[in-house]
Amino acid sequence: MQILQVKKQLVLTSRLKDLGHLPLKALSSETGEIFVAMDPVGTKDGDWVFTIANSAARDAAGDKRLLTDLTVGGIIDDWQPKQK
Incomplete structure (x- = not known):
């Protein structure tokens, strides 16, 4: 599992x-690496x-037949990224 920030819907x-038909989101790590995940x-x-x-990720998306290797599992209520 990773902690990432949602940047925008694709x-x-x-x-x-x-x-x-799940939404796809562009996510970013604290280092700026970009990922795409089902939401x-x-x-x-x-x-x-x-x-x-x-x-x-397929199980988390709700269907083992979906083509995904990254799925959002939940929204973090209170997260402060590391200060650089």
């Missing part, structure tokens, strides 16, 4: 059927979240 003109919990821009990766 809008897709078209997608593979096996991606399902079954309804995050908003700026939220800090924890993510579930690899094969467990």
